[in-house]
Amino acid sequence: MNCKKIVVLLSLAFSGMLLPGAEKIVVRTFPDGYKDCRIGSVFSDAPSALILHSWAKDKPFSSQDVQIRMTLPENFKITRFSICRSPREGHQVYPEKSGNGENTWLMDAGSVSCNVVYQRSAHPWRPEVPWTNSSVIIFIRPEGPVPERFEAKWEIAGENLEKTSGVMKLCTLKAPKLTKRPKEKEVWSLAGGYQSAFGKTNYIDMLKTMRDAGVTTILQAGGYWLPDNLYPIKELPKLGLRPMAFNNLDYAQRIDPDALRKAGFNVTDEDLKLDASGERVRSRKDKKVKQIYCFTAMAEKDSPVRAHMRSFYKKYTDLGFQSFWTDYEPSGYNGCFCGKCRRAFAKFARAEESECLKMSPGELVYKYPYEWYAYRCHMIGRLLTLLSKEIGVPVGWNSNLGHQDYFLPCYDSYGLAYFAEDPRIFDPYVAYHSADTLGTALESVYALEAFLQKKPGGEFAVKKPVIVRATSLHWVSWFFTCIYGRYELALEKGFEGLGTDYRRKLHRLEIAQDFAIGAAGIEVGADPFTADAEALTGITEGIQFAADFEDYIRREYRQDRQCVKLFDCTDAESPYENITKRGYLSNWFRLAARKYGNLQVVVHQNKEWLLASIFNWDYYQDKKLRLELPPLPAGEYYINISLDNEKYTLKTPVTPKTLAEGLSVNLPGGSFLAILLSPKALFPVRDMSLPHFAGGKLVTPYVPGTKHEGMKPFYEYVYNAQIRPMMSLYPKAGFKLIDVNTRK
Ligand SMILES: [Zn+2]
Incomplete structure (x- = not known):
């Protein structure tokens, strides 16, 4: 011994x-x-x-x-x-x-x-x-x-x-494996928060598990560095994974001017942000701000700050990173008020330059609340375009679109972006958008809808691909820093727990419905410190839906929700309300279910086929449903079905005449069902028939973007919300709130 x-x-x-x-x-x-x-x-x-x-x-x-x-x-x-x-x-x-x-x-x-x-x-x-x-x-x-x-x-x-x-x-x-990989849909994930803990074998095996589960892209983000010594980042594509760097704009902004000068970048005072009190910001620690450089100056031809950024990004592209995106959340108003910014703004807004140079920051943004905000978005967008061209990789941006009920004349569509990162303005400047949907479950699905909406003329408000944070982990980061604290709070408040033991179904439904409504990809936490075997299985189940129906769920084939009628013919009362109100998080999800409805239908159609995807967010009740479809051209249609990815085709084809009576289906709690009516039998044929239900309660679909209140929501939720704290931060800068009842 x-x-x-x-x-x-x-x-x-x-x-x-x-x-x-x-x-x-x-x-x-x-x-x-x-x-x-x-x-x-x-x-x-x-x-x-x-x-x-x-x-x-x-x-x-x-x-x-x-x-x-x-x-x-x-x-x-x-x-x-x-x-x-x-x-x-x-x-x-x-x-x-x-x-x-x-x-x-x-x-x-x-x-x-x-x-x-x-x-x-x-x-x-x-x-x-x-x-x-x-x-x-x-x-x-x-x-x-x-x-x-x-x-x-x-x-x-x-x-x-x-x-x-x-x-x-x-x-x-068993570790989940896709039976078919999507051709174009992307799945992003971090590779876990304990990188150096793995050891090489575990690390590679984890990457393989994530890849087989559907992950396409591994994100490198602050504190979650990919361990190049365990598995060289350049080798990731050999495993079928793409490395992507996250938050570069933010990191590059963290380096103080003195450090930049020492590194040989000749930063002058002109490059620094001039804040609303008229002072140049010299460090991030200064007033705890995240912007220390002037964006207008950064977009100039020979900006030393941008030159430094190029060298900063090069570090990543040399390693093999193929794209980057940023979650920066720039303030619309708490930015730079230097002469360069004011002159560029006057040109952008076709405003009187001398007046723009003279006014206090508060007067300036009060006179031009939306124009100033839009200018900020465009300025950052331009900067991104320049950087993308200079470093030779695509860039994306992470935006929030909240209050998706409001229809705003300034956007010709609905939804509000609180920060100066409106995806509709950013669209020409970025390669893709990341929808920072923070509600989880149905709340997130409907936040994604705002990104994927069409303008009144039928054009998409955002044309670039949209990647969505699916089960975004905002409300419930499955990573410990959130869940344990919330669990204790839940018990103290008299809840029975978090109420999310159905997590596998939650992932499956949210991801499948995100793809159904038009997401080009998702961001999930697929690493072993965030997703256990059950959760990863749910993630894969959602991705499998996208892989199986990728050719059908294209944005342009999507129809209005009202084009079908869904009847709930279930006899018994659902226990959903009673069960979900006992869990802390399920109680929150319940509110979204109330607003949007637990039964969701997404319809895609082109000349030859129709795909109806139904999602049963009521985890606790199997539903008897009857679906009335829009008229289909004459012909025979096979009923191709995928019930939680179990796929089969009914032996006997149907005609539009039989379909006119409606299609009846059973849909288990927490499951999704895709019904593809097509001239072809696409899956293994089964000799079986669907049930017949009659009557039922019409499920009213929720239609976002219906409140027409002019610019009022923008003034209230974007302008005033950001100006309010600035009034005390910069008491002499002339900031004042807009009276939303009188201002047009
Ligand atoms: Zn400036």
Whole structure:
């Protein structure tokens, strides 16, 4: 027995004792910890990650000789473990045979610094818990048949550390694989938040799992660096994955002018933002602003700031990144008011230049509230175009479109962008848009609708492809910083939990409906620290729908919702309301369901075929439905069906005359059903018929963009909302609110 082992055994012997003054830790586990049923999921045929998120309970401390023990079914092997991003390469992971088809693994972590204390932020409904450096990340790999369900007992102990233990309940699922990949649709994902924890084999295997599940593009974003040493970024395309850099505009803006000068970029005062109080901003730390350079100056031919940006981006393109996009959220009004900006604005708005140069910032934007906002959008858009050309890769932009009910004359369409990043203005400047839909579930689907809307003349408001944040993780980041804080709040508020154990169905429905309404792609969290086996399966199910119907769900084939009539012929009352109001997040989703309706239909049609895709967002009730379709040209039509991707064609074709009676279908809770009427039988033929339902309650589709209130919503939700805090930030700059009732 070597010395190390003796130390391990001795400390194990002591670990059970409550030592005087022993420090305590708080542990929250993933992937079981966010489920009300407390059953997480792992892959039965691919590596998975189990996480013991750990914080100091009372005060920061360090512990020596920390050991983690975990008991797993014998065919699961622990291949590696890491304390946060710091892998314990030199330490031992070995099983102690314990019989009964189980192995207990001992992970010797050595010295661990537990320097983050568990606490919940004070946010009233979105509390977070802090990032911790002491989480235990454990990679497990199946090496033979594994049980459908098992328990993983765990224990953390160490010198002056009170032993903490628990049990994770887990079930196993096969890693999801698309049976057909979409030709054009994109699926973006980060590659997880603990990059260096993986080790090369786990990293590549994780990338393969994500790729097979449908991911096309791996995002590099702040704090989530792709580990070039584990798998060279340039090699990613060999795995069928595209690397994309995220937030470059923001990062490049973080570098102070002094640092730029030192690096050889001759930045002058003229390049710096002149804020509303008339001061040049010299650092991001200054007044905590994110814009330190003048965008107008940055778009000039020989801007040293842009020259620096080119070199900054080159770092990424040299590595093999093929595109970048930015989530910047520029303020419409809290920007630069320098002479260059004012002169460029006067030209843009055809306003009197001398007047624009003379007015206080407040007077200027009060006189030209929308024009100034539009100018800001155009300016940043121009800058993006220049950068894209100069670095030779496409650029995209992440925008929010909120208040999608308002129909605004300035846009000739509906929806409001709070920040100076209106996708309708950005459209000519970017290669693609990212729809920053933050509501999750139906709320997000309808936010995407605003991007995909047609203007009154029938033209699309945004012509470039739109990638959408699907199950955006805003309300419920499945990543621990959000979920555990919200879970506790939920229980304190008397809810039974988060109410989202149907997460697989949530992903499936949201992603499939996003694609159905016209998304060119989605952004999801498909990495093992965000999506467990069940969640990734739901993600794949949504993508599979897009792959199967890609040729039919093109934007231009989409019809108005009102072109079909859907009747709900279900007899019983749905338990949806009663169940969803008991969960903290499901309760929120319920509000969206009330507004938009749990039954959704999206119709695509061209000369020869009609595709009706129905989504049942009522997870708790199977629906009996009858669909009345628009008239179809004479001929025979096969009924091709995909029920949650199970595809078949009914043996007997139908005629428009039979279809005129309506099509009756059963649709299980949380499922989608695509019905493609086509002259061809597209799937394996089944000799079966559809049910017949009569009557039923007409489902009224929600139609966004109906409130005509002129510019009032813009003044209220964009202008006044941003000017209000600026009035106290810059009391002498002349800012004042617009009276929305009198201003035209
Ligand atoms: Zn300026």
